[in-house]
Amino acid sequence: MPTPVVAIVGRPNVGKSTLFNRLAGERISIVEDKPGITRDRIYASSEWLDHKFRMIDTGGIEVGEEDEILYRIREQAELAMHEADVIIFLVDGQDGVTNADKEVAQILYRTRKPIVLAVNKLDNPKMMQTIYDFYELGFGEPFGISTSHGTGLGDMLDEVAKNFPEDYDASYPEDVIKVSMIGRPNVGKSSLVNALLGEERVMVSEIAGTTRDAVDTEFVYDDQDYVLIDTAGMRKRGKVYENTERYSVMRAMSAIERSDVCCLVINAEEGIIEQDKKIVGYALEAGRAIIILVNKWDVLEKNDKTAIEFEKQIRKEFPFMPWAPVLFVSAKTKQRVHKILGMVKTASEHHSMRIPTSTVNSIIEDAVTMIAPPTDKGRKCRVYYTTQVAVRPPSFAVFVNDPELMHFSYQRYLENKLRDSFGFEGTPIKLFIRKRK
Ligand code: GDP
Ligand code: GDP
Numbered sequence: 001m002p003t004p005v006v007a008i009v010g011r012p013n014v015g016k017s018t019l020f021n022r023l024a025g026e027r028i029s030i031v032e033d034k035p036g037i038t039r040d041r042i043y044a045s046s047e048w049l050d051h052k053f054r055m056i057d058t059g060g061i062e063v064g065e066e067d068e069i070l071y072r073i074r075e076q077a078e079l080a081m082h083e084a085d086v087i088i089f090l091v092d093g094q095d096g097v098t099n100a101d102k103e104v105a106q107i108l109y110r111t112r113k114p115i116v117l118a119v120n121k122l123d124n125p126k127m128m129q130t131i132y133d134f135y136e137l138g139f140g141e142p143f144g145i146s147t148s149h150g151t152g153l154g155d156m157l158d159e160v161a162k163n164f165p166e167d168y169d170a171s172y173p174e175d176v177i178k179v180s181m182i183g184r185p186n187v188g189k190s191s192l193v194n195a196l197l198g199e200e201r202v203m204v205s206e207i208a209g210t211t212r213d214a215v216d217t218e219f220v221y222d223d224q225d226y227v228l229i230d231t232a233g234m235r236k237r238g239k240v241y242e243n244t245e246r247y248s249v250m251r252a253m254s255a256i257e258r259s260d261v262c263c264l265v266i267n268a269e270e271g272i273i274e275q276d277k278k279i280v281g282y283a284l285e286a287g288r289a290i291i292i293l294v295n296k297w298d299v300l301e302k303n304d305k306t307a308i309e310f311e312k313q314i315r316k317e318f319p320f321m322p323w324a325p326v327l328f329v330s331a332k333t334k335q336r337v338h339k340i341l342g343m344v345k346t347a348s349e350h351h352s353m354r355i356p357t358s359t360v361n362s363i364i365e366d367a368v369t370m371i372a373p374p375t376d377k378g379r380k381c382r383v384y385y386t387t388q389v390a391v392r393p394p395s396f397a398v399f400v401n402d403p404e405l406m407h408f409s410y411q412r413y414l415e416n417k418l419r420d421s422f423g424f425e426g427t428p429i430k431l432f433i434r435k436r437k
Contacts, residue, residue: 004053004164005254006046007080009108010090011073011100015120019090019147020044020057023157042250048157051164056083056250073100074107075241081111082239083250086163088156089139093119093130097137105137114163117142118156123149171258172227176218177348180229180255181293182283183265184275185248188295190234191331192265192340193217197228199338221341230255245275252279260351260392261289261344261426268296268310268328272317280318287393289351289427290324291343298330323419325426347426352391355422360386360396367417373400374407381405384436394422395430403433 008016024044043054058076080087089108091101108115117139119131123146134142143159145152172178181189197204197219204219215232218225233251241247256262262283266276283290292314300306311326318324325343329336364386373381382401389397398414400406411431418429 003045004051004085005043005056005083006053006086006088006160007056007058007084008088008090009058009073009077009080009104011098011104012069014090014092015147016090019088019118019120019145020055022147022150022153023055042246042253048161051161053161053164056080070100070103073104075239077104077107078239079241079247081108081113083254084113085165086160087111087113087115088160089115089117089137091117091119091134091137091142093122093127093134093144096130097133101137105139109138115139116156116159116163118152119144120147122146122152173225176225176227177261177344178227178229178259179261179263179344179348180259181234181263181265182252182255182279183248183267184245184273184279185243187265187267188331189265192263192293192295192329192337193228193231193234195331195334195337196340199341202341222345224341224345226341226344229258249275249279249282253282256283256286256288259288261291261347263291263293263340263344264324265293265295266314268294269299272313277317280321284321284428287428287430289347289393290321291340291347291426292318292324292326293340294326294328295331297328297335298333321428323425323427343426350422350424351393351427353394353422353424353427354391355388355394357385357387360388360418363417363421364398364414367414371413374405374410376405379405381410389432390430393428393430394424395432397432397434399434399436401436403435406433 008019010016023046043056046053046055056079058079087108089104091097117134117137119134119142122128122130122144128144131142131144143152143156145156147153181192183189196202197217199221202219202221204217215230217228217231219228220226230251233255262280264276264280264283266272280290294310294314307328310328314326315322325347327336327339327343329340331337364383368383373383375381379402384399384401386396386398389395396418398406398411411433415429415431418424
């Protein structure tokens with residue numbers, strides 16, 4: 001279920017990061033390099049009353065030269081205007097209205113997105129008077145807040161939540177396969193999308209009456225409905241921030257959140273790099289079905305071992321997803337492009353597969369008979385029964401006497417047994433080890 005996105009925009013030093021951190025609490029969603037070195041903050045999940053939302057950390061997007069402050073403010077505001085559903089325009093109440101605030105306002109006038117003007121650093125009630133000066137910015141009623149003291153935040157958030165789009169929960173029907181192309185810039189995502197939608201048997205629906213900047217594309221192929229998530233995001237608008245690595249991750253994260261199946265696009269020419277792993281790591285964390293498309297296959301000089309070697313490399317670089325199918329394609333020559341949707345469909349079917357409890361149990365029982373569960377200081381882990389508790393991805397609860405006794409390697413063994421029986425090609429599966437009550 002997609003959640004509304006909020007961005008905080010304003011000139012430097014008004015308190016944007018302080019406010020971001022304050023609203024984010026501890027639940028910051030991060031992209032993490034697998035070896036655990038870099039931790040990039042991109043979105044933070046937040047909640048106000050019963051509204052969940054995500055905040056974009058526009059401050060983390062570094063564009064242009066260090067000292068071109070106005071330029072950076074502009075890029076950040078543009079980014080917010082594209083990505084956010086509601087924008088908090090933050091100013092400093094102790095400084096009064098500055099020229100830089102007016103510059104930001106000029107940029108924000110161009111959007112139809114709702115804007116909530118918040119006047120920060122009003123640390124005591126007496127200072128609240130000054131908010132009236134800020135009416136001149138032209139965004140209606142200013143909300144006086146003190147991020148340091150936490151005052152006024154409730155009223156401001158009420159206003160923010162009031163502006164969340166109403167149809168946000170209007171997602172696509174269950175039986176429509178939601179698919180996205182994810183990957184770093186220039187791997188060929190938009191070219192692949194065009195190649196795919198240009199396929200003879202792909203019938204793109206004419207979307208009557210919808211706005212031109214509709215982000216998704218709906219189509220039918222072999223009697224199956226699909227929606228390509230965030231097609232618009234793949235078309236270049238040429239903004240400077242769109243070439244930043246963090247932006248591409250941000251886009252990927254939004255698309256991943258709304259997809260069933262993610263196609264990770266890799267550039268055959270350049271091979272696999274860290275950023276590919278980062279992006280797919282998020283798709284994994286979100287439990288999405290994944291297929292790997294190695295694009296620009298036309299560029300390589302190949303012999304009979306090229307594909308095998310490349311796949312070996314992929315398996316080595318992505319050891320945590322041996323189940324993800326790999327397809328070598330070319331958006332340019334259309335080689336194997338016609339196979340993509342078949343793979344997507346299979347992955348989607350496995351992603352939503354339901355296995356009867358009796359079948360799951362007999363597989364697990366056989367596995368337990370073959371290799372006994374671990375013991376720890378003489379105590380034996382007992383596996384009582386297993387049942388599927390969710391789909392997308394298939395998730396199983398394994399009931400045991402004491403979850404502490406279950407080892408990771410044994411869990412992996414059980415998972416492999418389930419895979420041996422049901423395939424689950426293209427989808428992660430999850431095992432939850434639970435104590436039997
Ligand atoms: P940013 O550049 O807009 O991200 O601003 P920061 O969040 O880095 O804040 C700039 C400075 O303002 C820091 O020294 C903060 O401690 C301070 N600040 C932030 N919020 C408040 C506030 O509500 N009251 C006061 N007095 N200072 C604040
Ligand atoms: P995106 O940023 O991932 O959407 O990548 P684009 O689709 O914009 O492609 C980036 C560049 O790679 C463009 O110049 C494309 O023409 C080129 N390109 C895309 N797919 C292929 C391919 O299969 N083969 C070759 N040779 N070039 C490709």
